[in-house]
Structure formats: structure tokens, C-alpha cells
Amino acid sequence: MIDLALLQDVLQEPELIDWEWLKENFWEDIVPAVQGHIFLSVISVAVALVIALPVGILSARYRKIYPPVTFVTGILYSIPSLALFAILISIPGVAIGPTPVIIALVAYSLLILIRNTVAGLDAVPPETIDAAKGMGLTGRQILLRVELPLALPIIVAGIRIATVTIIGIATIGAYISGGGLGALIFDGINRQFPTMIIAGAVLATLMAIIADLLLLGVERYLRPWARARRA
Amino acid sequence: MDKILAVFARPDFLEKLREHIVLSVVALLVAIAIALPVALLVRNTRLGAAIAINIGNVGRAVPSLAILALALPLLGIGFKAALVALTALAIPPILINTSTGLREVRQEIIDAARGMGLSESQILTRIQLPIAAPVIFAGIRTSAVQTVASATLATFIGAGGLGDLIVEGLQRRGPEILLAGAFSVALLAIITEIGFGWLERAFTPKGLKIAQKRR
Numbered sequence: 040m041i042d043l044a045l046l047q048d049v050l051q052e053p054e055l056i057d058w059e060w061l062k063e064n065f066w067e068d069i070v071p072a073v074q075g076h077i078f079l080s081v082i083s084v085a086v087a088l089v090i091a092l093p094v095g096i097l098s099a100r101y102r103k104i105y106p107p108v109t110f111v112t113g114i115l116y117s118i119p120s121l122a123l124f125a126i127l128i129s130i131p132g133v134a135i136g137p138t139p140v141i142i143a144l145v146a147y148s149l150l151i152l153i154r155n156t157v158a159g160l161d162a163v164p165p166e167t168i169d170a171a172k173g174m175g176l177t178g179r180q181i182l183l184r185v186e187l188p189l190a191l192p193i194i195v196a197g198i199r200i201a202t203v204t205i206i207g208i209a210t211i212g213a214y215i216s217g218g219g220l221g222a223l224i225f226d227g228i229n230r231q232f233p234t235m236i237i238a239g240a241v242l243a244t245l246m247a248i249i250a251d252l253l254l255l256g257v258e259r260y261l262r263p264w265a266r267a268r269r270a
Numbered sequence: 271m272d273k274i275l276a277v278f279a280r281p282d283f284l285e286k287l288r289e290h291i292v293l294s295v296v297a298l299l300v301a302i303a304i305a306l307p308v309a310l311l312v313r314n315t316r317l318g319a320a321i322a323i324n325i326g327n328v329g330r331a332v333p334s335l336a337i338l339a340l341a342l343p344l345l346g347i348g349f350k351a352a353l354v355a356l357t358a359l360a361i362p363p364i365l366i367n368t369s370t371g372l373r374e375v376r377q378e379i380i381d382a383a384r385g386m387g388l389s390e391s392q393i394l395t396r397i398q399l400p401i402a403a404p405v406i407f408a409g410i411r412t413s414a415v416q417t418v419a420s421a422t423l424a425t426f427i428g429a430g431g432l433g434d435l436i437v438e439g440l441q442r443r444g445p446e447i448l449l450a451g452a453f454s455v456a457l458l459a460i461i462t463e464i465g466f467g468w469l470e471r472a473f474t475p476k477g478l479k480i481a482q483k484r485r
Contacts, residue, residue: 055343055344113463114460117415117419117456117460117463118455118456118459118460119418119419119420119422119455119456119459120419120422121422121423121433121436121452121455122422122436122451122452122453122455122456122459123452123456125436125439125440125449125451125452126452126453126456129445129448129449129452203330203331206333207331207333207334207335207336208333210333211334211335211423214440215440224335225426227339228339228342228426228427233342233343236340236342236343237340237343239336239339240333240335240336240337240339240340241336243333243335243336244331244332244333244336247331247332247333248328248331251327251331
């Protein structure tokens with residue numbers, strides 16, 4: 040005989056996932072958190088690209104500025120995110136909210152994006168540039184029509200690493216009211232409600248993995264020569 | 271400035287610093303003890319290495335706060351839960367770099383070693399590991415910096431560390447406590463980064479350094 044009372048006890052253990060709560064709060068809590076997270080990540084990567092592309096192109100051209108650029112962005116990159124958030128909101132005029140979170144996320148992306156831009160431009164074969172010169176292209180045309188398109192797969196590889204990193208760090212931004220999926224995690228910790236913690240953590244992980252795969256697809260698509268070789 | 275320095279003189283500052291370092295060092299050591307043997311075990315099979323690298327890649331996509339927060343409902347509050355979470359976070363970079371580092375040792379070199387009569391274990395210890403050492407150390411360095419950074423989040427699951435100061439500063443609106451915590455964590459991470467960078471160079475075999483210079 041199965042001890043029914045015992046079985047009932049086990050089934051009524053405080054469950055890790057309260058599916059009812061998830062259903063009830065799907066539109067109110069979960070969807071806005073996902074949207075907020077996508078917003079933070081997309082804005083940050085976009086702003087970081089606007090800064091990193093020109094700096095990367097200049098660093099590839101004028102080699103002297105590359106070491107100091109990687110030194111400064113490398114220091115920024117190694118500052119733990121909670122510490123960087125804390126330092127940012129201590130600056131007079133910076134209030135808690137999405138702004139300091141986006142600033143920090145941009146700071147974290149710079150090293151990866153600049154490094155990959157330089158590596159991408161370095162990987163362009165000198166013969167190709169010579170050929171473009173021979174065809175009478177100007178310096179600007181060579182950059183826009185030859186070098187950047189050829190460097191694009193490596194630049195996208197950098198965007199991919201930066202995006203995955205940013206999606207992860209953005210969760211911590213919720214601690215200074217940046218919103219996003221981290222808000223679910225911190226609310227769950229404060230209320231001691233595992234369902235919220237798990238929902239936030241699992242969705243943030245899923246989002247990072249999906250972004251990783253999507254950008255990997257873009258990277259492959261931009262390397263038609265690699266596809267042709269494989270076929 | 272004086273107020274910030276006063277926080278460093280607080281009796282619990284050294285205690286939190288100690289917690290932070292112990293948590294990071296133990297997690298890193300356990301992660302090395304797990305990731306290195308696994309990477310060594312799978313090094314000779316293409317499938318095994320592919321699985322190790324893919325698990326590592328997926329693992330690296332998991333946000334650090336997600337792992338730490340998940341440890342809370344599963345393992346409870348405190349040092350042990352944080353240690354398990356930080357170890358899980360530290361494994362992927364070491365696993366990926368050791369696997370790829372060993373894999374990238376050129377086959378000609380291994381063939382030459384075999385031709386010279388070295389046994390398989392000698393090939394591993396005298397050829398493959400020294401050549402892969404810089405890549406392996408780069409992985410350990412990534413893990414170490416990441417672990418020091420993530421240990422800041424241990425405060426959210428009651429495991430102490432310097433993150434305590436940041437949280438205390440935010441909650442009591444004490445900017446000096448907040449900044450003292452933030453600066454010490456940042457400094458610890460930068461020291462870790464530079465220190466392991468030095469280790470990486472120290473463990474690069476002389477022959478490889480010459481080859482790097484020539485390039």
C-alpha cells in the first residue's frame with residue numbers, strides 16, 4: 040500500500056515553480072520584463088557600435104593609439120558590474136534607472152567590439168587592397184566597399200560576444216532600477232518566491248542563447264566564401 | 271575621501287575582503303580541478319571535444335546572476351550555495367580554452383615527437399601541455415576575473431563578500447560605503463587580471479615566445 044498521506048505531503052511541498060502565478064502574471068510582469076531586457080540590450084549594443092566602429096577603424100589605421108585604447112577599455116571591462124553601477128550612480132546628476140545601466144553596458148562592450156573591428160580589418164589581405172587601389176578606388180571607397188565588407192564577419196562575431204555578455208550583465212542592472220529580467224530575479228529573492236527567480240533566470244539564459252544562435256547565423260551568412268568552400 | 275578611507279578601517283572590512291577572496295579562490299580551484307581533467311579526457315576524441323566546447327559555450331551564455339539566483343531555491347542561502355554557483359560559472363572558459371588549446375597543437379609536432387620515441391603520456395606532458403599552456407592560462411585568467419566579479423553578487427544570496435558593502439551603501443544611502451565597496455572590488459578584479467596576465471607570460475615556453483616575436 041502506498042502511504043497516501045505521505046504522497047500528498049510530498050506533492051504539497053512548496054513547489055519550485057508556481058505555474059498558476061506564471062499564467063496570471065504573464066502579461067503584467069513577464070512580458071514587460073522581457074521587453075525591458077531587449078530594450079536595454081539593443082540600445083547598449085547600438086550605442087557601443089557607434090563608438091567602437093570609428094575607434095576601431097582609427098586604431099587599425101594609426102597603430103599607436105591601439106595599445107592605450109585596449110588598456111583603457113580593458114580596465115573598464117574588468118570592473119565588476121555591480122561596482123561599476125555603484126560608481127556610476129554616485130556621480131552627481133546620474134540617478135538610478137536605465138541610464139547608468141546603459142552607460143555601463145556600453146562600457147563593457149567597447150573592448151570586445153574595438154578588438155574585433157581591428158582584427159577584422161587586419162585580416163583583409165593586402166593584395167585585395169592593392170587590387171582595389173589599382174582599380175582606382177579612393178581611400179574612402181576602399182574602406183567602405185572593400186575593407187569593411189570583408190571585415191564584417193569578424194565584427195559580427197564581436198557583436199555576438201558583446202550581446203551575450205550584455206544580456207547577462209543587464210540582469211544585474213535591475214538592482215539599480217534598470218528594469219528587465221533582473222527585476223523578476225531580485226523581486227523573487229526579496230519575496231522569497233522561487234518562481235520569479237527561476238522565471239527571470241531561465242528567460243535571461245534563453246535570451247542569451249537565442250541571441251548567440253541568431254548572430255551566429257548572421258556571421259555564417261556574411262561569410263559566403265566559407266559556405267562555398269564547404270559545399 | 272576621508273569617509274571612504276574610514277570604511278576601509280572598519281573591523282568588518284577585512285572580514286568581507288577575506289570572504290570575497292576565499293570564495294573566489296576556492297571556486298576557481300574547484301573549477302580547475304573539474305575542467306582540466308575533463309578536457310584532458312576528451313582531448314583525443316573529436317566528438318568529446320566538440321561536446322565539451324559546446325557545453326562550455328552554452329555555459330558561458332548563462333548570466334552570472336541567473337546561476338547565483340538559481341542556487342538560492344535549490345541550495346539555500348550562504349557560502350556553500352555561492353561556492354557551487356561560482357564554480358559552475360568558472361568552469362566554461364577553462365574547459366573551452368583547454369580543449370581548443372590542446373586541439374590546436376599541430377599534428378606534425380605530435381608526429382615528430384612520436385617519431386622520436388616519446389610515449390603518449392610524454393607527448394602530453396612535454397609537448398601538448400607546454401604548447402597549450404598560454405591558451406589554458408588565458409582561460410583560467412578569464413575565469414578568475416569573472417569569478418572575482420561574480421563573487422560580488424554572492425551578497426544577494428547571503429554569502430557575504432565585498433558586495434555586502436555596495437548593498438549596504440545603496441540601502442542606507444551611504445555613498446562612502448558604496449564607493450569603498452565598489453573601488454575595492456574593482457581593484458581586486460584589476461589586480462587579478464594583471465596578475466594572471468603575468469602568470470600567463472611566465473608559463474609561455476621560451477621557444478613559443480621566440481616564435482611569437484618572429485611573427
